[in-house]
Structures are given as structure tokens and as C-alpha cells.
Amino acid sequence: MGLVVQKYGGSSVADAEGIKRVAKRIVEAKKNGHQVVAVVSAMGDTTDELIDLAEQVSPIPAGRELDMLLTAGERISMALLAMAIKNLGHEAQSFTGSQAGVITDSVHNKARIIDVTPGRIRESLDEGNIAIVAGFQGVSQDTKDITTLGRGGSDTTAVALAAALDAEVCEIYTDVDGVFTADPRVVKKARKIDWISFEDMLELAASGSKVLLHRCVEYARRYNIPIHVRSSFSGLQGTWVSSEPINQGDKQVEQAIISGVAHDTSEAKVTVVGVPDKPGEAAAIFRTIADAEINIDMVVQNVSAAATGLTDISFTLPKTEGRKAIDALEKNKGTIGFDSLRYDDQIGKISLVGAGMKTNPGVTADFFTALSDAGVNIELISTSEIRISVVTRKDDVPEAVRAVHTAFGLDSDSDEAVVYGGTGR
Numbered sequence: 001m002g003l004v005v006q007k008y009g010g011s012s013v014a015d016a017e018g019i020k021r022v023a024k025r026i027v028e029a030k031k032n033g034h035q036v037v038a039v040v041s042a043m044g045d046t047t048d049e050l051i052d053l054a055e056q057v058s059p060i061p062a063g064r065e066l067d068m069l070l071t072a073g074e075r076i077s078m079a080l081l082a083m084a085i086k087n088l089g090h091e092a093q094s095f096t097g098s099q100a101g102v103i104t105d106s107v108h109n110k111a112r113i114i115d116v117t118p119g120r121i122r123e124s125l126d127e128g129n130i131a132i133v134a135g136f137q138g139v140s141q142d143t144k145d146i147t148t149l150g151r152g153g154s155d156t157t158a159v160a161l162a163a164a165l166d167a168e169v170c171e172i173y174t175d176v177d178g179v180f181t182a183d184p185r186v187v188k189k190a191r192k193i194d195w196i197s198f199e200d201m202l203e204l205a206a207s208g209s210k211v212l213l214h215r216c217v218e219y220a221r222r223y224n225i226p227i228h229v230r231s232s233f234s235g236l237q238g239t240w241v242s243s244e245p246i247n248q249g250d251k252q253v254e255q256a257i258i259s260g261v262a263h264d265t266s267e268a269k270v271t272v273v274g275v276p277d278k279p280g281e282a283a284a285i286f287r288t289i290a291d292a293e294i295n296i297d298m299v300v301q302n303v304s305a306a307a308t309g310l311t312d313i314s315f316t317l318p319k320t321e322g323r324k325a326i327d328a329l330e331k332n333k334g335t336i337g338f339d340s341l342r343y344d345d346q347i348g349k350i351s352l353v354g355a356g357m358k359t360n361p362g363v364t365a366d367f368f369t370a371l372s373d374a375g376v377n378i379e380l381i382s383t384s385e386i387r388i389s390v391v392t393r394k395d396d397v398p399e400a401v402r403a404v405h406t407a408f409g410l411d412s413d414s415d416e417a418v419v420y421g422g423t424g425r
Contacts, residue, residue, distance in 0.1 A: 002168040003125070004029055007039040007135065007158035011175040012232035013077050014044035022173075022232055023084035026130060030090060035125045037165065039135040039158040040081055042073025047136075063108030067137075067148045071096070074134035074154070082132045092130040095120060097146075100131075101164075102138035102157060104147045107293075111138060111147035113156060113219075116164035133161065152213030159216050163223035170225050172212065173232035176419055178239030179204070179211050181260040181410040184419050186398050190405070191412035193259065195240045200259040200355055203387045207351035208264025217241065234418075257356030258363070258408045263401050265348040265394050267297060268322045269380070271314040272329065274339025277304035284336045285313060285329070292328040294321045298349075298382040298391065310339070314380060316391060319345050347379065348397035351389040352404060358385045370407035376400045 006026065013019050022038075029036050041047075050069055054061040061069075078094040085092035101117035121131045135154025140147050149156055155172060162170035179201065180190040196204075198221035205214040211229060220227050220241065230238030275281050282301065289296060297316040304311040317325055326343055329336070350371075357363040367388055371378060376399070380391035392400060405411060 003035040003037070003165055004169055004171060005037045005039065005158050005162040005165065005167045006171045006173060007154055008041065008081075008173045008232055009154070009175065010041040010044050010046065012173050013040055013081065016080075018232075019043075019077070019080050020084050023081060023088055025173075025232065026081075026085060027088050027090050030130055037121060037125070037131045037133060037161055037167070038081065039133045039154055039161065040074060040077040041135050041154040042070075043077055046073040046076070064145055067108050067146050070148050071134065071137045071146055074136055078132045078134045085130055085132070090130060091128060092132055093124045094132040094134070095124075096134050097137035097157065098139035100133045100161065102160065103141050104138035104149070106140040106142045106145065106147070108145075109148055110150035111140070112215075113138060113149070113160050114141060116160050118161060118164050121161070121165065133157065149215075152210075152216065155213045155216035156219060159219045159223075159225055159227065162225045163219065167225065169228050170220065171228045171230060172216075173230055174211060175231065175233065176211065177231045177234055177236045178229045179209075179241070179260075181258075182401055182405045183209070183263065186263065186401050187261075187405050187411075189411040191410055193239050194237070195242070195245055196259055197355060198241060198243055199386065200353055201241045203351070203353040203384070204260055204262045207262035207353060207387065207389060208266075208349060209260070209262040212241070257360055258352065258354035258410065260353055260410065261401050261405050261408075262351045262353060263348060263397050264351075265397055266319055267316045267347060267349060267391075268319045268343065268345035269314055269316050269347050269391065270322070270325055270329075271312055271342040271344075272336075272338045273312050273342060274308075274310045275313055276337050277309050277311045281336065282313060284332070285338075286315075288328050288332045288336070289315075289317075289325060292321075292324055294318075294325050294328075298380050298389065300380050300382075316347070316349070316380070346394045347391050348394040348400075349389055349391050350397060350400045350404065351387055352408070353387050355386045357388075364388060366407055367404060370403045371400055373407075374399050374403035376403070 008022050082092040082094040103115040104111035124131045135157040159170050178192045182190040184190045201217045227241040299315045302312045352367050376396045378390045382389045
């Protein structure tokens with residue numbers, strides 16, 4: 001039996017009963033002969049509540065101090081979980097991200113892991129302990145300040161530790177029974193996926209699926225760490241995410257043509273109106289955005305008007321970065337030479353994902369037919385070999401997701417998907 005890294009989300013450790021339930025599952029893995037490292041998130045909505053509190057004190061909290069505040073949530077979870085495990089008669093030690101050797105860059109609130117040196121974790125495991133690690137956090141290599149990894153950072157912590165410790169598997173425990181063909185909160189007939197490739201999971205995560213963070217899957221693919229997504233509230237098999245199909249019992253799990261439908265309502269659209277249609281203009285716009293450290297998603301440029309020689313360029317980005325983007329562009333308006341800016345945060349993105357679509361004609365036509373039949377108007381379109389994404393009105397997203405899900409035969413014939421916990425906040 002080898003080493004297993006388990007990660008438990010906020011809904012799994014939301015209260016004392018949840019923490020005790022998680023402790024029993026960890027102890028069970030230990031009894032089965034595994035060395036166990038458990039990575040935990042903050043309890044329930046603690047992180048959101050701490051952010052709300054910070055914004056009440058200061059409208060723009062300093063990044064360094066916000067990180068100091070937010071890391072308290074995971075420290076509470078790890079200490080309580082270690083106590084619960086000891087109460088079951090097993091030894092456990094808790095570690096902060098910095099104590100666990102999670103080394104990051106110096107960007108506060110969205111740091112990236114650049115190295116993991118888990119010497120203290122390995123020493124604790126060799127002494128027969130269960131190691132409990134606070135997710136979502138690390139320490140800057142340059143400044144030695146505490147940093148946080150951004151939304152879903154505990155998933156990335158878990159996979160990074162699994163890679164550094166050469167674990168057999170990284171188990172991600174959440175409030176659903178695995179990866180589904182759509183968000184079970186929106187599509188009650190969503191079907192659980194037994195196995196999905198890293199590539200398809202990356203597209204789903206990048207398109208808005210919240211069950212796994214994009215960076216976590218990217219890290220797992222790079223180091224070929226199998227991820228097993230399961231519910232901490234049930235004993236069901238869950239979903240395997242790996243490079244190659246696996247056997248579950250005697251059943252060979254194969255790649256589906258369409259893996260699922262993802263959606264995202266956390267983005268906004270910026271339209272730069274009246275851009276001179278000449279070389280270098282788009283570069284100037286997106287250099288301005290890049291210099292502001294803003295990630296963009298979809299980009300569309302309209303056909304230039306012959307009479308004016310001007311065009312419009314639209315792009316999507318996280319809502320949280322909207323004000324920063326507008327301010328940066330306005331500051332450089334004279335240099336870029338556009339007429340005006342339009343901002344729209346009432347949009348939503350729907351994406352169809354599946355490696356099989358590149359060899360199956362008609363997928364694109366069926367996708368747009370389903371949206372048309374549902375009365376959904378499309379504003380932007382973006383495609384890759386294994387994904388089609390569209391932007392539409394935010395209010396149309398739930399109906400659009402359900403229509404596409406049904407059109408591609410993804411609805412389950414069995415019981416409805418269960419969401420055991422979490423507010424979805």
C-alpha cells in the first residue's frame with residue numbers, strides 16, 4: 001500500500017459532524033495500510049465571510065494583509081481535523097502551507113506554486129503520523145510572506161503535494177459524487193462520468209465547471225498524477241481523471257464523444273468601440289490588459305466598416321477584473337486611439353466539451369440547433385478541437401445548458417444527481 005493524498009473541500013468540513021466524518025474516512029485509509037496526507041479547505045463559507053469582513057473594514061484590502069486573514073480559515077480546519085483524528089486513537093500532525101513546503105511566487109491573492117519541499121511532511125509520515133495540511137496557501141520564495149493561491153487553491157495544493165511525495169493517487173472529496181455531464185445544481189438529470197481524460201477535464205474546468213480547478217488538472221497532467229473525484233458524504237466510486245482509460249472492476253471505461261456541458265456566469269464582456277483597423281491596434285489593447293495582470297478568455301473582432309476604417313473588439317474576462325480593465329484602457333485611450341468602451345456583466349458562457357467532436361461531423365450544427373430551439377441568442381462564439389463555447393445573456397444560461405444537455409443525449413435515466421452540501425456561493 002502506498003501514499004495517498006486526500007483533499008476535503010469546505011462543505012465536507014463545514015461543521016463539527018462533518019469534520020468527524022472526514023476523520024473517520026482518513027483513519028479508514030490509514031487502517032488499510034496507506035500513508036495519508038489530508039489537505040483541507042476552510043469550513044463552509046468561511047473564506048467568503050472573511051472577504052466580506054475585510055471589505056467592510058476596507059473597500060480595497062491590502063493584498064498581503066488579506067492573505068494573512070484568509071489563511072486563518074484553513075488553519076482552523078486543519079487543527080480541528082487533527083484533534084478529531086487523535087480522538088479516534090491515531091496520531092496526526094497539522095501543517096500550514098509554508099510548514100508543508102509549498103513555495104510560491106510573490107503575487108498576493110492568486111499566487112502560483114513554483115516548488116514543493118515536503119521534508120517535514122515526509123518526516124511526519126515516516127514517524128507513523130497522518131499529515132494534515134492547510135490548502136490554498138503557501139509562502140513566497142522572495143519575500144517570505146504568506147500567500148494564497150486563489151479560488152480552488154486547495155485542489156492545486158493537494159495535487160502539488162501528491163506529485164512531490166510521489167503519491168499513488170490524489171483523491172478530491174467534494175459535495176457531489178464525482179464529475180458530472182453538467183452542474184447538478186442546474187441539470188437535475190446530469191449523469192456521473194466514470195472516467196474522463198485530463199484534456200477534457202481541463203476544457204470543462206476552464207469553461208466554468210467548478211468540481212476541479214483548471215490549475216489543479218493542469219498540474220496533475222504535467223506530473224501524470226491520477227485524480228479520483230469522490231463525495232465525502234457517500235461511498236460511491238466517483239470519477240477518475242487520468243491520461244489513459246482505466247479499468248473499474250471488469251468494466252473498461254472509454255472516452256465519450258461528448259464529455260459534458262459547462263457554464264460560467266462569473267465573466268463580463270468589454271467592447272472597445274471605434275478601433276482603427278490597422279496593424280498594432282489589437283496588440284496595444286491586449287498589451288494594456290496584460291500589463292494590468294488580467295487574464296482574458298474569448299476575443300472577437302468585428303469586420304471593419306469600409307466608410308470609417310474602424311472596427312470593434314470584444315473580449316471576456318472575470319467580473320472581478322472588470323473595473324481594473326476599464327481603468328487601464330481609459331488611461332491609455334490616447335495612445336490606442338479608440339472611441340469608447342462598453343462594459344456588460346450580465347452575460348453567461350455555455351461550453352460543449354468532448355474529444356470525440358473533432359471526428360464526428362454535425363456536432364456544431366446540433367449544438368447551435370439546440371440553442372436556437374431554446375430561443376437563446378448568441379453574442380460571441382469561440383471554438384477549439386474539443387470545445388465549442390458561446391456567450392449569451394446570463395438569464396438564458398440555465399435553460400441553454402439543459403437544452404444542450406438533452407440534445408446530446410446526456411440526460412440520465414436513473415435517479416437525479418445529488419448535491420450533498422455547499423451553498424454554491
